[in-house]
Amino acid sequence: MSQQTINWSGYEWLTQERWGQMHLEKSNWWYDPTAIQINSESEIVLKTHYNPKKFGDIISPIGVGLISCTEKFSYGVFSIEAKLPKGPHLWPAFWMYAWESWPPEIDILEAYSNGKSSYFNWNWETLFGKMWRTETNIHLGEPPTNYNLGAKSGYLGFTSPTEKFNTYTLDWTPTYIKIYFNSKLIRHITDSKTLEQLEGKTMNVVINNGIQNSYSVNSNIDTTEFLVRNFRYTPLINQSYPTIKASLSN
Numbered sequence: 060m061s062q063q064t065i066n067w068s069g070y071e072w073l074t075q076e077r078w079g080q081m082h083l084e085k086s087n088w089w090y091d092p093t094a095i096q097i098n099s100e101s102e103i104v105l106k107t108h109y110n111p112k113k114f115g116d117i118i119s120p121i122g123v124g125l126i127s128c129t130e131k132f133s134y135g136v137f138s139i140e141a142k143l144p145k146g147p148h149l150w151p152a153f154w155m156y157a158w159e160s161w162p163p164e165i166d167i168l169e170a171y172s173n174g175k176s177s178y179f180n181w182n183w184e185t186l187f188g189k190m191w192r193t194e195t196n197i198h199l200g201e202p203p204t205n206y207n208l209g210a211k212s213g214y215l216g217f218t219s220p221t222e223k224f225n226t227y228t229l230d231w232t233p234t235y236i237k238i239y240f241n242s243k244l245i246r247h248i249t250d251s252k253t254l255e256q257l258e259g260k261t262m263n264v265v266i267n268n269g270i271q272n273s274y275s276v277n278s279n280i281d282t283t284e285f286l287v288r289n290f291r292y293t294p295l296i297n298q299s300y301p302t303i304k305a306s307l308s309n
Contacts, residue, residue, distance in 0.1 A: 063092050064129065067103050068290040072126035077263065081114050088270050089114070091122025098286075105268040105285040107149065109278050120276045124285065125267035131158055132262045134295035137167065138228040139266065139287050143193075143220045146283035147176050150269035153227055153287075155262040156198075162205050163256050164198035167238055168227040169210070170220065171271060178220055180212065191215050195238045195246050199256050208253070213238075213245035224288065232295055233258065266290070 063074045075090035076082070094106040105124030112119050132155070139153055149172040156164040171192045172178050180192040194210040215225055230237040233254065238246040248254070268285040 065095065065097070065126070067097055067126070068101075068288075070290065071129045073129060075125060075127065076265070077127055080112075081117075081119050083117075086114075086117050086119050087272075087274065087276060088121040088123045089119040090125040090267075094122045094124035094268070095126065100288065102286050102288040103266075105144075105151070105266065105287065106282055107144070107146065107268050107270060107280075108282040109276075109280050121270055121274070121280075123268045123270065125265065125269075128264040130264070130292075132264060132292060132294075133260075134232050136228065136230050136291070136293040136295075137264065138226055138289075138291045140224045140226050140289050141168070141220075142222070142224050142286040143170050143172075143178060144268055144283035144285040145172075145176050145221045146281060147172060147174050148271040148274040149283060150271050151267065151285045152269060153266050155229075155264045157257075157260040158263050159260060160201075162198040162200055163260060165229060165231070165236070165257075165262070166194070166196040166198070167229045168240075169194050169196065174273070190217075191220055193220060193240065197236070197248070197253065199253060208248075211246050213240035214243050215240055224286075231257070264290075264292075 064071050065074060074092035074095050081089040089112055091110055094108055096104040098104055107121055107123045109120060110122035143151055151170050153168040154166045170178055178191045178193060180190055193215060194212050196210045197208040198205060200206045226241050228239040236248040237244060266287055
């Protein structure tokens with residue numbers, strides 16, 4: 060079957076991963092073109108819904124909306140404005156990985172709802188404003204000894220991220236990686252071991268709704284919607300320029 064594409068926010072996007080419609084290690088969900096819509100506000104709507112599909116001997120029950128940009132990106136600023144989906148055990152994400160290999164991968168946003176359909180995260184970090192399970196991570200190395208730098212949560216205020224749009228931003232240059240939630244700096248990486256593994260890579264940007272392993276599959280499950288607007292990319296034209304933070308305000 061030929062790959063389907065859509066045009067959104069100035070770019071062409073596949074309606075699946077570039078390598079296929081289902082990950083064998085995540086066979087309870089598949090990348091479903093019918094779970095993707097563009098609404099009247101030009102927001103992309105990435106859904107989860109019950110829509111079983113057979114892949115060989117495997118029946119994958121949940122169709123999810125995933126878009127994978129056909130553009131190959133390098134250094135610059137990447138951002139979206141997003142309202143997280145409501146539902147139990149969801150896993151929406153905004154991330155990128157190299158066209159040349161996996162890893163490296165940069166997870167700008169990975170969010171995890173609990174069994175009560177909330178992203179509220181009660182632990183000691185809650186006292187310091189990190190009350191939502193909205194995280195960043197970096198994956199590096201080479202299989203089978205690949206590793207990640209560990210998830211970091213970020214401040215989003217007291218309003219649930221399902222009730223308002225928040226901005227999630229990556230600022231990636233040869234000398235640093237910065238990840239912002241709204242205007243709050245969440246992660247700042249300058250160590251050469253990490254930066255060297257990303258040097259010269261071109262990145263595939265992916266935005267998707269998704270489900271966790273704890274998701275309970277049944278035919279009566281409600282449809283969920285991850286709303287995303289205004290994907291923006293500002294390339295780093297002069298790669299010797301020490302900062303491109305100014306482009307965050309554009």
